[in-house]
Ligand SMILES: [Zn+2]
Ligand SMILES: [Zn+2]
């Protein structure tokens with residue numbers, strides 16, 4: 570029996586369990602496989618990929634919603650893995666993507682080299698030069714082309730269509746859906762982002778505790794830390810950025826690295842508590858990455874955030890690496906945070 574079939578059998582045992590136990594079971598499975606769950610390409614499946622090939626189809630849908638549940642609540646992180654093109658008509662991922670004639674749409678194309686005759690400057694497809702023994706004859710000046718690189722050069726390719734005899738330098742690119750037969754220009758295709766799942770700090774904490782932290786009083790914050798969960802914190806941050814845009818109330822944030830590679834959770838806890846102590850009541854502190862948090866400072870312009878940052882860092886013994894983040898508009902929130910996280914992790 571293959572590993573996949575074995576894993577499928579184990580996962581099928583989760584079917585009759587209550588939701589929370591089944592979801593915890595999936596987390597355990599991912600932990601046992603190294604903490605990551607990559608997508609596997611599955612050309613025979615409508616979805617185009619599956620997470621556990623050994624799991625029966627009817628159960629996959631349930632597990633897919635469990636994975637989304639766990640990721641939306643920060644037990645799992647979605648890492649971008651690939652982008653999957655789909656037919657906009659039927660959503661199939663089985664596409665034959667090929668070059669076509671821009672005039673008639675035929676795929677019956679040929680390519681030929683383009684030659685440049687140095688002496689007269691003529692550029693044309695190789696077919697436009699007559700052959701004369703070893704040499705080619707230039708159609709413009711009747712001169713002979715004998716040595717590549719000395720009297721002429723190849724300057725790219727020209728395409729020709731065997732159906733309508735058009736010639737062109739750039740063929741079109743089109744996808745033919747193998748499911749429904751619809752043809753779509755390559756730049757008009759639908760697509761899905763495909764993710765790998767990875768267990769977060771919160772996911773590991775749930776595994777250690779043997780339960781998900783989903784009670785009403787637990788859903789907003791991380792267990793034992795005065796820190797909003799990632800999705801909760803990011804939602805608050807987006808609200809502040811929108812408020813800034815609408816009412817011109819300045820907003821800044823601090824990206825703070827809470828631990829260095831290899832440092833234990835306790836070390837992070839000490840830094841988080843000190844940061845929280847030095848924030849105002851109106852400020853929010855939220856998780857960003859496994860080793861980063863965001864302090865959100867409402868009604869604070871960039872200069873004020875710098876003052877807060879300097880004062881805070883001067884008072885924390887561990888001297889965590891941190892930077893001020895500002896947001897030009899809501900569409901740039903993700904990019905601004907990613908860049909700040911890279912900066913404090915450098
Ligand atoms: Zn054509
Ligand atoms: Zn010539």
Ligand SMILES: [Zn+2]
Pocket residue numbers: 656657658659660661746747748749750751
């Ligand atoms: Zn289709």
